[in-house]
Amino acid sequence: MNKIYILLGTNLGDRFHQLEQARALLASQVGIITQASSIYQTAAWGVEDQPAFLNQVVLINSKFQAAECLELTQGIEKQLGRIRKKKWGERVIDIDLLYFNDDIINIPNLRIPHPFIAERRFTLEPLAEIAPEYVHPVYKKNNVYLLDNCRDELPVKKISNDEPY
Template sequence: MNEISTNIVFLSLGTNKGDRLSNLDNSIQHIEHKCGKILNISSIYETEAWGNNDQEAFLNQVIEISTQLTAHELLAEVLAIETLMGRVREVHWGPRIIDIDILFYGIECFNEPNLIIPHPQLQFRNFVLIPLKEIAPDWVHPLLGKSVEELILLNPDKLAVKKVLRS
C-alpha cells in the first residue's frame, strides 16, 4: 500500500485592489478547498507597495497549510485560484486582486524556470517575513540556514508593516 505524503507549506497572500479583506478571505477559502488543510493563519498587515510604489497599499497575510499536492500541482492550483478571483498580470509588481506565493514547500528546494522554492525574494521583504514570524518564527530557510527571526534582523527592507487585524 502506498503512503500519501503530506507536506507543510507556507503561502504569502497579498491584495491591493477591490475589497482587500474579502480578497484575503476568499483566497483562503479557495486554498482550503483546492490545496490542503489550513494549519495556521497570521494576522493581516498593511504595507506600502514593494518594487512599484506608485499604487495603493497592500494587505498581506501568511498561511501555513498541510497538502498532499506536489509542488508543481500546488503552483497550478494557486495560479488557478488567482485567475478565478480575477487576477490579470499586466504590470510587473503592479496592482492585483490577489497574489499567492509559495514561500516554502517543507524543506524542499526547486530551481526551475516556472517554480523557484523557497521564494527567491522572501528574505528581502518585511511584508512576508513579519507575518511569517508570527506563525513560524523558528522556521529555517533551507538554503540560507537562517530562521525567520534571523532573516528579519538581516533584512535591509525599511518599508513599514502595520498589523491591522489579528488572526
C-alpha cells in the same frame, strides 16, 4: 502531507474579502489551513505608486507536490480575477509559495524557497509571526533572524490578529 507556507497579498477592491476568498479557495482546492498570520498592511514594493497591500501568510497541509500547488494557486488567482499586467503592479490577489517542506526547488516558473523572502519585510513579518524558528533551507537561518537582518525599510503594520485557525 506537505507543509507549505504561502503569502497572500491584495491591493485592489475589498482587500479583506479578497484574502477571505483566497483562504477559502486554498482550503477547498489545495489543503487544510493549519495556521494563519495576522493581516498586515504594507506599502507597495517594487512599483511604489499604487495602493497599499494587505498581506497574510498561511500554512497549509497538502497532498499535492510543489508544481501542482503552483498550478492550483495560479488557478485560484484567475478565479478571483487576477490579471497579470506588469511585474509588481497592483492586483486583486497574489498567492506566492514561500516554503515547501524543507525543499529546494528550481524548475521553470517555480523557485522554492521564494527567492525574495529575505528582502521583503512584508513577507517576513507575517512569516516570523507563525513560523519564527523555521530555518530557511538555503540561508540556514530562521525567519526571525532573516526579519531582524532585513534591509527593506518599507512600513509594515499589523492591522488584524483575528484568525480562526
